Amino acid sequence: MPKAKTKAKGKAKPKTRRARPTPRAKVPAEDVRPLTLSGLRAPPGSHRARIRKGRGPGSGIGKTAGRGGKGQTARSGGQTRPGFEGGQMPLIRRIPKRGFTNPFKQPAQVVNVRHLGKLAEGVEVTPDTLFGAGLVRRPDRPIKLLGMGDVQRTFSVKGVTVSASARSKIEQAGGTIAS
Secondary structure, rough: OOOOOOOOOOOOOOOOOOOOOOOOOOHHHHHHOOOOOHHOOOOOOOOOOOOOOOOOOHHHOOOOOOOOOOHHHOOOOOOOOOOOOOOOOOHHHOOOOOOOOOOOOOOOOEEEEHHHHHOOOEEEEEEEHHHHHOOOOOOOOOOEEOOOOOOOOOOOEOOOOEEEHHHHHHHHHHOOOEO
């Protein structure tokens, strides 16, 4: 016997009324106590007792105390060091080593010539002026001017490395570069 299909009728949701906030009762001035450190209390339920592991089956975390079965990881101090692969030759020792990374390398901080417009007219472009304008983070680290953008004013550059394209743009605008 085939089942009769029923159409789902779109029922309009009843509008819920927002409950109006109840006016707060006015507290007489003599019942208001000053807030002091000695009067502060934690709200109820905010602190729970710490879990005491290995305190019998009734605690829910007794016997093995959440450490699983027996073996190395069940013992205290039984973890292995990071990268240990169970005695197999570790990945870091299987990969061929090549080259050298200089730990003292200081990459140049890059400033494009289009950002030199932030500097005032006639100011000498030095690491300190670039730092003052917020164009570099460290004035004591190497800085290099690159040629992206246009130069509208004349600048005199000192103590900053300049790329070939930036050099040509600054000199075309009438600026000077002291090396």
